[in-house]
Amino acid sequence: MPDAPALHIDTLRYRYTPTGPWVVDIASLTLDPGQQLLLTGSSGRGKSTLLYLIAVLIEPSHGSITIHAQDIHALQGHKRDEFRGQRIGMIFQTFNLLHGFSAAENVMLAMMFSNIPRREHRPRACELLEHLGVDRPDAPPEQLSIGQQQRVAVARAVACKPDLVLADEPTASLDPENAAGAMDLIQTTCRESGAALLCVSHDPTMAERFERRASLDELHEKTSAEAQR
Amino acid sequence: MAITDFTIIRRSLRTRLFSTITTALTVAIAVGMLLVLLAMMDAGKQAFRRGSGDMHLLVTKEPSALVSVLNGIFYANAPAAPLTSAELARIQTDPRVAMAIPTQQGDGYKGLPVMATTTAFFTDFAPTPGEPWRFTQGRAFAAPFEVVLGAKAAEMTGLALSETIHLAHGRSDVGTHEHSDFDYTIVGILAPTGSAHDQAVFTDLTSAWTIHAHDRRMREDHDATTTPDDIAETDRLVTGVYVRAASRRGSSSSAALAPLAYQLRKEGYMIAEPTKEIDKLFTIVGNINTIFVSMAAVVMLSSAVSIMVALYNSMEQRRRQIAVLRVLGASRGRIFGLIVTESAVLGLLGAAAGVVLALLGGQIVATTLKAKLGILVTPTFPPVWVLLVVAIAVLLAAIAGLVPAVAAYRTSVAKNLRPVS
Numbered sequence A: 001m002p003d004a005p006a007l008h009i010d011t012l013r014y015r016y017t018p019t020g021p022w023v024v025d026i027a028s029l030t031l032d033p034g035q036q037l038l039l040t041g042s043s044g045r046g047k048s049t050l051l052y053l054i055a056v057l058i059e060p061s062h063g064s065i066t067i068h069a070q071d072i073h074a075l076q077g078h079k080r081d082e083f084r085g086q087r088i089g090m091i092f093q094t095f096n097l098l099h100g101f102s103a104a105e106n107v108m109l110a111m112m113f114s115n116i117p118r119r120e121h122r123p124r125a126c127e128l129l130e131h132l133g134v135d136r137p138d139a140p141p142e143q144l145s146i147g148q149q150q151r152v153a154v155a156r157a158v159a160c161k162p163d164l165v166l167a168d169e170p171t172a173s174l175d176p177e178n179a180a181g182a183m184d185l186i187q188t189t190c191r192e193s194g195a196a197l198l199c200v201s202h203d204p205t206m207a208e209r210f211e212r213r214a215s216l217d218e219l220h221e222k223t224s225a226e227a228q229r
Numbered sequence B: 001m002a003i004t005d006f007t008i009i010r011r012s013l014r015t016r017l018f019s020t021i022t023t024a025l026t027v028a029i030a031v032g033m034l035l036v037l038l039a040m041m042d043a044g045k046q047a048f049r050r051g052s053g054d055m056h057l058l059v060t061k062e063p064s065a066l067v068s069v070l071n072g073i074f075y076a077n078a079p080a081a082p083l084t085s086a087e088l089a090r091i092q093t094d095p096r097v098a099m100a101i102p103t104q105q106g107d108g109y110k111g112l113p114v115m116a117t118t119t120a121f122f123t124d125f126a127p128t129p130g131e132p133w134r135f136t137q138g139r140a141f142a143a144p145f146e147v148v149l150g151a152k153a154a155e156m157t158g159l160a161l162s163e164t165i166h167l168a169h170g171r172s173d174v175g176t177h178e179h180s181d182f183d184y185t186i187v188g189i190l191a192p193t194g195s196a197h198d199q200a201v202f203t204d205l206t207s208a209w210t211i212h213a214h215d216r217r218m219r220e221d222h223d224a225t226t227t228p229d230d231i232a233e234t235d236r237l238v239t240g241v242y243v244r245a246a247s248r249r250g251s252s253s254s255a256a257l258a259p260l261a262y263q264l265r266k267e268g269y270m271i272a273e274p275t276k277e278i279d280k281l282f283t284i285v286g287n288i289n290t291i292f293v294s295m296a297a298v299v300m301l302s303s304a305v306s307i308m309v310a311l312y313n314s315m316e317q318r319r320r321q322i323a324v325l326r327v328l329g330a331s332r333g334r335i336f337g338l339i340v341t342e343s344a345v346l347g348l349l350g351a352a353a354g355v356v357l358a359l360l361g362g363q364i365v366a367t368t369l370k371a372k373l374g375i376l377v378t379p380t381f382p383p384v385w386v387l388l389v390v391a392i393a394v395l396l397a398a399i400a401g402l403v404p405a406v407a408a409y410r411t412s413v414a415k416n417l418r419p420v421s
Helices: A047-054 A078-087 A103-112 A118-131 A146-158 A176-193 A204-209 A216-228 B005-015 B017-049 B065-072 B085-092 B151-157 B205-219 B257-266 B274-327 B332-373 B383-400 B402-409 B413-417
Strands: A007-014 A024-031 A036-040 A062-067 A088-091 A164-168 A196-201 A212-215 B057-060 B097-109 B112-117 B135-138 B146-149 B184-190 B201-204 B240-245 B270-272
Touching: A007 A047, A024 A047, A024 A216, A036 A176, A036 A204, A047 A062, A047 A164, A047 A196, A047 B413, A078 A088, A078 B332, A088 A146, A103 A118, A103 A146, A118 A146, A146 A164, A146 A176, A164 A176, A176 A196, A176 A204, A212 A216, B005 B017, B005 B274, B005 B332, B017 B274, B017 B332, B017 B383, B057 B065, B057 B257, B065 B097, B065 B240, B065 B270, B065 B274, B085 B097, B085 B240, B097 B205, B112 B151, B112 B205, B146 B151, B151 B184, B201 B205, B240 B257, B257 B270, B270 B274, B274 B332, B274 B383, B274 B402, B274 B413, B332 B383, B332 B402, B383 B402
Parallel strands: A036 A196, A036 A212, A088 A164, A164 A196, B112 B201, B146 B184
Antiparallel strands: A007 A024, A007 A062, B057 B240, B057 B270, B097 B112, B097 B240, B135 B184, B146 B201
16 A cells, blocks of 8 residues: 555553553554654653554554554564564664674574565675675674664664664764764665654754654643543 | 574574583483493393303203303302212213303412313304304413413413413412412413403313312322322312203204203203393393483483573573564564574584484493403494484473573563663
8 A cells, every 4th residue: 555654553552551651642643654753752751662562562552553554453473573574673772783693694684584585685784784884794793883883773674675664762872973973874774765764762952853753742642632622 | 694593593502602512511411321321231231141152051050040150151259069070971961962061160360260171162162152262372272281361361460372370279369279289381362252251261171170189189198299090080070061952053042952951950950041141130230220221311301401491591681682583573483483492402412412422432431341341342322222312302402492482482572672771
């Protein structure tokens, strides 16, 4: 469905315990294909939880999430994992690159669970890393600079040409100079690959980078107001 | 090359190299022990079959068949009750008897047993079926007071051809009476047979009877030297007869055996069928083997537990890796399978090392047994046993992997992706 939104959230609610407060409470949120959205919010407002809900890693208490018209929580078992592996890319604050694997292998790990032919994994990973400026694809991540590690993480997130990239505080552990470079890289790469980008951050300096911005606090208040009406 | 599940397993094992090696080593020791014990159980039985060779019956006057075999073939102790020359002649002339070789034990040389017999012992009897005696030096005795040394006896004493020795009455080094009046000349040294005969000293019956005639005559106050002519009927005693019943040419079994054994038993002799007695002995020893094999099985189980503990402990460090793999698209089932397979691979590595250990260990045990006891043991590892033990080790390891696999299956992705503070 080419015109379907990359992401659509409808009356999404989540809380950790059956009687606890809503950690995520969003009436509606849509992200078009290729669009980039910055979602801000103070710590503890459920930014990461929202990403895990979108990545089908946790179950919502209420509501639905669709990615390209596919209700992802309606998927069962390994189909969910397949969907996540092929259609969603994730970038983390601490990169979460795996030790014991080289930079290229970290990227290839993302392709392992996709239907990309095996023989294409390595050339594709190396090409992507080269494109992103990683000059030592066979080096283990711990031997690379923080900036290079960030590039490997971005390459891994877009390796399977996902529809949606979720970035969880991608610059929180970087100094301002590196942070700017990293965001340039993430946004450019997503634009080039045609993936929509949902970036959550509590860093106010990020706002100017995104044409579309939303505050999780505002989304929550909006939901409450609508509920009261 | 693309990353596969086995790449992940290999890297995981390599990342925790020390733990991998120590865990695999416990499996290797268990598998090695079990295989060596299984191989030795069979090889030991085969080794004990050596020595009785192609005889059907051992005829003695010992109190039990097993004792007569242990004394008469394995030189455990000197037999106590002798047979007379008339009794020997009766057996030798029985038409159902194809071979009846008299043996007499009781004398010794520096703790080694002396077997007095006839030259037929070297010509008609083979210590192992199809493997007749061979001399590495010299020949069989042909005249009184000539001796032949078993391979181990020659090695232990360092004696050479033409040297003379004095035999003693009794086997122990102390409290024995040496027959110093009679010089025995070494005329032959036998090739190793892998049987208890290797540690014996062989001489002819006439010499043994002459010495005992001399002892008798000394007790009767005869001062003159004793010759074979002085042997009395009461001196012509033997302690055992190696008997083979007549059989058809080329056949090792004999229809005459059962009636012959029955007849001799009825006449008051102790009739032992060496192969049956060895089987009986191994039934007794089998209980000890069961204990050893049980111990090895317990070690194998504990090695499986050590795999479980090692993998379970590693889960703490691997939760983030598991969470990342889940984010990348790995299903819970695949993660579960990865851990179980890793555990099985660990078991397989250990089992493979265990097979190598068993081959080396088997050779070491065989060499030690040969060097210390002169027993020739050839440990055999039937491929079916090896495969079975390896399969059990891998299966146990896979089962041991279930607990850490469940822990991995239940790993919370969200919790483990959070930045480490």
